[in-house]
Amino acid sequence: xxxxxxxxxxxxxxxxxxxxxxxxxxxxxxxxxxxxxxxxxxxxxxxxxxxxxxxxxxxxxxxxxxxxxxxxxxxxxxxxxxxxxxxxxx
Numbered sequence: 001x002x003x004x005x006x007x008x009x010x011x012x013x014x015x016x017x018x019x020x021x022x023x024x025x026x027x028x029x030x031x032x033x034x035x036x037x038x039x040x041x042x043x044x045x046x047x048x049x050x051x052x053x054x055x056x057x058x059x060x061x062x063x064x065x066x067x068x069x070x071x072x073x074x075x076x077x078x079x080x081x082x083x084x085x086x087x088x089x090x
Contacts, residue, residue, distance in 0.1 A: 013037045013090055018044075031066045035059050037090065038074055058084040 019025040037059045041051025061083045064070055 016049075018049075033063045033065055035063055036072060037087065039090065040074070055089070057087050057089050059087045060084055 015027060015030065017025050017027045037057070039051065039055065039057045041053055041055040043052035043054075044050075045052050
């Protein structure tokens with residue numbers, strides 16, 4: 001996730017959380033408007049905080065508003081309504 005209050009912050013995550021496949025996690029305390037980034041892959045390297053195979057880096061195109069409690073699913077569905085864009089590795 002990244003806030004939009006400072007130049008350049010929309011390009012790189014400012015807070016992160018690892019969520020194992022088929023699991024749930026909560027990241028709280030985010031305020032203001034922000035973008036949600038996510039990366040996926042296989043072969044998680046915990047020491048270097050990165051995937052080693054089949055890596056993909058994306059960002060939701062729309063900003064999220066910190067005044068709501070959002071629930072995000074990363075599962076792609078034919079009826080999904082949250083467009084994403086590929087981003088540089090982070």
